[in-house]
Amino acid sequence: MDSSAVTTPRRRDRLIGRGWIQAAALVILFGFFVLVLMGYQTYQSGPPIPERTVTPSGQTVYTRADVKAGQGVFLKNGLMEYGSIFGHGAYLGPDFTADYLHRSAELVNKTYGGTGSGSAAQRTIDDYRVNKYDARTRTLTISDAQAEAFTTMTAYYARFFASPQGKTGLRPKAITDPTQIRQLTGYFAWSAWAAAAQRPGEKYSYTNNWPSEPLVGNKPTADTVLWSAVSLIALLGGTGALFAAFGRWNWLGWHGRDRQELRFREPGSVGLTPSQRTTAWFFFAVVGLFLLQTIVGAASQHYRADLGSFFGIPLDRWLPYNLVRTWHVQLALFWVATSFLAAGIFLVPMITRRRDPKWQAGLAYALLGALVVVVVGSMLGELAGMRGAFGELWSWLGMQGFEYLDLGRLWQILLTIGMAFWVVLLWRGLRHKLATESRANLPWLFFFAALALPVVYATGLLARHDSSFTVTDFWRFMVVHLWVEDFLELFTTVMVAYIFVLLGVVREHIALRVVFLDIVLYSAGGVIGTAHHWYFNGEPASVLALGAFFSAFEVIPLTFLTIEAWTFIRLGARQESKSAAAFPHRWAVMFLVAVGFWNFLGAGVFGFLINLPVVSYFEMGTSLTANHGHAAMMGVYGMLAVGFAMFALRYLVPARRWSDRAAAVSFWSLNAGLAWMVFVTLLPLGLLQLYRSADVGYFDARSLSFVSDSTNTVFEWLRLPGDVVFIVGGIGPLLWLAWLGVRHRGRHAAPLGAGPPASAETPAPAGAVEHGSTGAAAPVEQELVLFTEVVPPAEGVRPAD
Amino acid sequence: MRFEAVFVAGYALLLVGVAAGLHRLGGQDTSPWRSRMLAGHRRRTADPPPDTGSADWPHSEAGRLHTGIALVTAVAAATLSAAEMVRHHRPVEIAVLGAIALTAIAATVRLWAVFAGSRP
Secondary structure, eight states, rough: OOOHHSSSSSOOOSSSSSHHHHHHHHHHHHHHHHHHHHHHHHHSSSOOOSSEEEOOOHHHHHHHHHHHHHHHHHTTGGGGGGGTTTTOOOOSBHHHHHHHHHHHHHHHHHTTTTOOOOTTTHHHHHHHHHHHHHHTTTTTEOHHHHHHHHHHHHHHHHHHHTTTTTOSSOOOOOOOOOHHHHHHHHHHHHHHHHHSBBOSSSSSSSTTOOOGGGGTTTTOOOHHHHHHHHHHHHHHHHHHHHHHHHHHHHHSSSSSOOEEEEEEEGGGGGGHHHHHHHHHHHHHHHHHHHOOOOOOHHHHHHHOOOEEEEBBBBBGGGGGGHHHHHHHHHHHHHHHHHHHOOOOOOHHHHHHSSOTTTTTHHHHHHHHHHHHHHHHHHHHHHHHHHHHHHGGGGGHHEEEEETTTTEEEHHHHHHHHHHHHHHHHHHHHHHHHHHOOOSSSSHHHHHHHHHHHHHHHHHHGGTTTSSSSHHHHHHHHHIIIIIIIIIIIHHHHHHHHHHHHTTTOHHHHHHHHHHHHHHHHHHIIIIIGGGGGOOSSSHHHHHHHHHHHHHHHHHHHHHHHHHHHHHHHHHHHHTTTTOOSTTTTTHHHHHHHHHHHHIIIIIHHHHHHHHHHHHHHHHSSSSHHHHHHHHHHIIIIIIIHHHHHHHHHHHOOOTTTOOHHHHHHHHHEEEEHHIIIIIIIIIIHHHHHHHHHHHTTHHHHTSSHHHHHHHHHHHHHHHHHHHHHIIIIHHHHHHHHHHHHHHHHHOOOOOTOSSSOOOOSSOGGGGGTTTTTTTTTTTOOOOOOOOOOEOOTTTTOOOOO | OHHHHHHHHHHHHHHHHHHHHHHHHHHHHTTTTTTTGGHHHHOOSSSOOOOOOOTTTTHHHHHHHHHHHHHHHHHHHHHHHHHHHHHHHHHHHHHHHHHHHHHHHHHHHHHHHHHTTTTT
């Protein structure tokens, strides 16, 4: 007998066909190959920053150093969380590209005789559209009228940013240094030049003629219109093709009859490992951060309803809009990510059915402590950074300033290390299981999906404050899009699929097909589709075309997987009806139902509403973007994060203290509050703003005077009841349940290993029922009891799926 | 009618339609077995899966979620119409917005009855 056969556990066979793996590998390789090509184009084709911008007589107006320093002033003062540049950023303040372009063009037009002059309009257009950048000397020549406008605009921005009265959402006297004001104006002037000057050899500007501005002849390009039409066709054709193929071949195979029986155990009878019990503190932190996020969100919303004061309190002195908006955006990522980290830690012992490795709970607490340090440190850094603290180290310790990557680089690095540390924790728990599994099976996919999170997040470190905006935006969207919209989505799919496998309602090989389908569909649309953020930020037209075409495919999996999720859940219903014990995860599943609803509406419908280039051209940076952002981020990831908390808290809180009513109030309040926010304020305001942008102009639609006019103000105030329901009714009960979790931390649970070991007489783990032993010579250790007992079908009965 | 009143009237009417659509969608049986998409699969499989109705959990709750969101949408339509009548109240504006507000209120009452009546 070969002794190695005894000592080396045999890996369990792959549960999925080779074709799925090959398809996933090919699509991923293709997607990332194109993404790398677009990255190359980003570095090659972005608008140049001239060494010197001069008048025809050779007088310097601003320099490359001014533009770069101006970008630094823009970022460290949190202006990307107030207004936007190239359409990217926050929505209260103006878009500074469009603002400079419009105001300076008006000044130039006036210099040439104004509206009364027949030639003024054409001379103005010529000044802006004719590209007088000399690549050999790296010098840009502008007209005397444009140089004069620069001086006037510098004085205008000095008044705007140094205003002692505030009333703009910014801190009174936010920027007073004349040098910084001049640099900032130089930065805006350069972005406006790139928005209007024609690319060499082309008839459109570096930004594909964005923004719409009749004064300089900016209107949608032929590419913008053409690729919008192609994008629509891609969506319709792709959806039809996928559904037709699915109907023909029934790839996923879960529509058949499943005869295995499930018996649910009471949560109190399931023992918890020490690391699982640490997650009570994680989930308490999750709900605390969620509450804080909504409170600062309410403060930022108040600025849109009343720029003057907060019920008589001059809030802008201490908590200006750009600060509360920064915290609102950062906390959204923090609390959702913390819930995902906790859910991962909680699931590992359920996947392996083994006790924790040594020190696992202590390391989990260390991770939580590190997260608290990063969250508190980065938020205080942003507060101090916007007030000019940290000197040269502003981008390291203070406000790095890129929307969604606002935190200083030190905190960004620590957060990446924290996530890597979390992957190590998962690996410690999983390694015995991984050693006995094929690398294409669920445990490995769970590990790979987790590993991708710190890796993709780390690419955000390549966004540098001193790089050209086009380049920084490329790397910023590696996090904002690729990390949030693709890899978090993948990790979500794996987690949800695994939970359903552990619950016993879906067989492992079917869950695997869903995960691989998800990889194929998201990689086909999502990876290249990242370019839908780069239509107008200085990338060439080819990037616009790729973004428009492939991002249309992103909607298809949202539609398809939402429909499939119903089947997923209905299988659970069928199984539940057979179990004598009540299904303990009613509200966790309900939050997953809500995820499906908002995934389709918020990510799919509202996302596609703003995805076509020709719509995005007029819409970017309006309330329709916020409409999509809130419905998708809270509706999908928020609901999911709360669902994970509900799942774990059901075990951490004793049955006698658990309140289904609290869970129900939270569920309905969060959904009703979110629906109110979307339907009463964000969607109608966005539609009005889009109309205004197309009718009057983008500059006007983004101006403070329009945003705070009486019509908008009514819509903004009407949002109040929904927000109160969301915060009080949605988060209040959740905070109570999370507090109960911390108070009890699963101490009531049955001792570990109280359940019978898996054997021929007793049920095996869900995934093992149909595939036999998980390892021929696994060490003899009593397995942890799972929440579901799977009873295999009677002899001779074959599953029909 | 002024532009703002026309916009709100149109939008509120749209919301009432969305509410009706969502409620109807929630009541749909989404059985993939019955779906026309799966016609090919149905032909090859003689043995259909055991049926589950729209009253079975969690489909019943999914239906409630749709009805709940539809209810919020109908209340939103009524609120927006009423608020607009306070701001703009020429006779024609009152007539149009009032009619839409009444429609939204009727939808709200109906949806509330369904929502409350389906409480498990």
